[in-house]
Amino acid sequence: MIELQALTKHFGDKVAVDHLTFTVRPGIVTGFLGPNGAGKSTTMRMMLGLDLPTAGDVRINGKHYADLREPLTYIGALLEAKAWHPGRSAYHHLLCLAQSNRIPAPRVREVLDTVGLTSVAKKRTKGFSLGMGQRLGIAAALLGDPRVLLFDEPVNGLDPEGIHWIRNMMKGLAAQGRTVFVSSHLMSEMALTAEHLVVIGQGRLLADTSMAEFIAQNARSFVRIRTPQPEALRDALHSTGITAMASSDGAFEVSDARAAQLGELAAEHRIVLHELSPQQASLEEAFMRLTAETVEYHAHDGEEPPAEGRPAWGEGWKQSEGA
Amino acid sequence: MAATAAVLKSEWTKIRSVRSTVWTLSLAAVITIGLGLLISLLANNEFRKMPLQERLTFDPTYISFAGMGIGQLLMIVFGVLVVSNEYSTGMIRSSLAAVPQRGQFLFGKITIATLLALVVGEITSFIAFFVGQAMLGSHRTQISNPGVLRAVVGGGLYMALIAMFAMGCAAMLRSPLLSLSILMPFFFLISNILGSVSATKKVARYLPDQAGQKIMMVVTRNDGRPYGPWVGLLIMAAWVAAALLGGYALLKKRDA
Numbered sequence: 001m002i003e004l005q006a007l008t009k010h011f012g013d014k015v016a017v018d019h020l021t022f023t024v025r026p027g028i029v030t031g032f033l034g035p036n037g038a039g040k041s042t043t044m045r046m047m048l049g050l051d052l053p054t055a056g057d058v059r060i061n062g063k064h065y066a067d068l069r070e071p072l073t074y075i076g077a078l079l080e081a082k083a084w085h086p087g088r089s090a091y092h093h094l095l096c097l098a099q100s101n102r103i104p105a106p107r108v109r110e111v112l113d114t115v116g117l118t119s120v121a122k123k124r125t126k127g128f129s130l131g132m133g134q135r136l137g138i139a140a141a142l143l144g145d146p147r148v149l150l151f152d153e154p155v156n157g158l159d160p161e162g163i164h165w166i167r168n169m170m171k172g173l174a175a176q177g178r179t180v181f182v183s184s185h186l187m188s189e190m191a192l193t194a195e196h197l198v199v200i201g202q203g204r205l206l207a208d209t210s211m212a213e214f215i216a217q218n219a220r221s222f223v224r225i226r227t228p229q230p231e232a233l234r235d236a237l238h239s240t241g242i243t244a245m246a247s248s249d250g251a252f253e254v255s256d257a258r259a260a261q262l263g264e265l266a267a268e269h270r271i272v273l274h275e276l277s278p279q280q281a282s283l284e285e286a287f288m289r290l291t292a293e294t295v296e297y298h299a300h301d302g303e304e305p306p307a308e309g310r311p312a313w314g315e316g317w318k319q320s321e322g323a
Numbered sequence: 324m325a326a327t328a329a330v331l332k333s334e335w336t337k338i339r340s341v342r343s344t345v346w347t348l349s350l351a352a353v354i355t356i357g358l359g360l361l362i363s364l365l366a367n368n369e370f371r372k373m374p375l376q377e378r379l380t381f382d383p384t385y386i387s388f389a390g391m392g393i394g395q396l397l398m399i400v401f402g403v404l405v406v407s408n409e410y411s412t413g414m415i416r417s418s419l420a421a422v423p424q425r426g427q428f429l430f431g432k433i434t435i436a437t438l439l440a441l442v443v444g445e446i447t448s449f450i451a452f453f454v455g456q457a458m459l460g461s462h463r464t465q466i467s468n469p470g471v472l473r474a475v476v477g478g479g480l481y482m483a484l485i486a487m488f489a490m491g492c493a494a495m496l497r498s499p500l501l502s503l504s505i506l507m508p509f510f511f512l513i514s515n516i517l518g519s520v521s522a523t524k525k526v527a528r529y530l531p532d533q534a535g536q537k538i539m540m541v542v543t544r545n546d547g548r549p550y551g552p553w554v555g556l557l558i559m560a561a562w563v564a565a566a567l568l569g570g571y572a573l574l575k576k577r578d579a
Binding site: 045048049050051052065066068069070071072077079081082083084085086087088089092093095096097099100101102140 | 326329330332333334336337340341342343408412413414415416417418419420421422423424576578579
């Protein structure tokens with residue numbers, strides 16, 4: 001169990017994490033979702049006591065991380081950036097971590113075996129590929145056989161095989177009843193692994209809900225209608241109080257009526273239909289919509305001018321450089 | 324205290340499992356002993372040509388430590404790397420996640436590294452002394468002479484303290500490059516320049532290296548240091564304590 005209470009982190013003027021309050025419950029995979037720069041890594045670093053909160057509180061099993069004795073036996077973490085000395089062997093890296101938490105040395109061999117690094121255990125980690133590095137990070141997280149596991153962007157930059165391996169690993173850990181908290185900026189990744197979702201944008205909590213509920217709420221469903229008689233259709237819809245949006249390709253999108261109802265309406269008014277299809281927006285789209293307001297680094301195509309009252313892209317950067 | 328023992332064990336594994344430990348410490352020993360040997364040999368050959376004043380205040384013990392000036396730079400590299408490698412490699416995140424009691428982490432690391440530096444320093448100091456005396460021929464001194472044993476033991480203490488000072492500075496500065504580019508020129512050049520310019524001479528005597536080196540001198544020459552060997556070492560220890568406290572204070576409140 002991880003509890004966050006109005007957790008806040010400022011870096012100078014910049015608010016990285018803004019009054020985050022949520023609880024990560026045991027026994028399920030909780031996805032921690034947000035665009036790049038939303039404050040996911042900072043939040044996770046505060047959970048581990050690496051960054052100190054400006055205000056608020058985060059507790060692991062009711063305790064501050066710094067008050068945990070042998071913390072690796074409570075909580076294991078895979079952080080985004082490399083966190084080992086490249087001149088040290090994988091075995092010695094894990095051994096020194098194990099010793100500091102009084103984890104018996106044979107456990108090092110066990111986790112090396114679990115992640116499949118036994119054959120390179122004595123090699124210096126300098127030559128490790130990205131995938132091997134992730135495996136070493138996961139071995140370190142598993143070292144103390146903790147009940148709580150944090151993974152920060154675990155599949156970033158991995159090949160399909162590595163992604164598959166990590167996905168199964170996380171599901172397996174949750175199936176053993178552990179608390180698994182995984183951050184990602186990809187909704188599609190979360191949809192495959194997470195049961196519960198915590199979504200943040202610009203450090204603020206946007207959603208804290210089960211995956212099923214999130215899908216029901218955010219995956220907008222609508223009906224596409226195409227007709228050679230658009231005026232007649234519009235009048236017919238208008239008379240029954242249904243609003244239709246014209247989409248760019250000349251079709252209509254109706255979100256407050258079902259396909260059957262619309263078909264009957266068209267038949268009643270003798271309107272020819274070329275298309276009548278129920279549609280569901282993708283989760284990725286729902287996520288983008290949810291976080292659209294808060295995306296830190298917008299990629300502008302140059303057509304739309306920056307909204308008024310908001311700083312133009314790059315302005316903040318210039319300011320911070322001048323400061 | 325079991326937790327402290329666990330941290331010490333972990334830090335010992337860290338220090339013995341990277342190559343930089345071996346090469347910095349062995350280079351420190353080789354350079355200190357080698358240069359001491361060379362300069363002792365030269366001093367013996369040139370003794371007759373020395374001015375009277377220098378011959379009267381000739382300190383055979385201190386001459387055998389002539390390699391210490393360069394050898395200490397390697398001890399500084401050792402001290403800097405032990406601490407700053409945590410930051411430059413990202414290891415610090417693993418380390419602090421494993422040992423979130425930051426004081427325990429830092430002082431555990433410094434204890435292990437200092438003990439190792441002390442062992443290497445003492446061995447180096449004794450070898451440098453005996454090798455140096457062997458080169459000095461008739462101008463040699465004996466370990467049993469008054470003050471000589473103190474100076475030889477002190478040589479090892481000096482090396483351990485200079486490494487400790489480097490560890491404290493590196494804990495404050497974090498970057499190995501920054502730490503080395505401040506400490507190396509300071510102890511190689513600036514301290515010596517300040518010590519020989521008359522305007523700054525009096526202040527320079529209280530710099531960590533100049534105060535600490537007093538312990539290696541047996542013949543109290545007219546060096547103008549207004550303190551004895553142990554007080555000198557104490558002045559150096561005060562510098563070390565200040566650097567370590569500074570490093571601890573910053574580590575305590577900084578994001579890792």
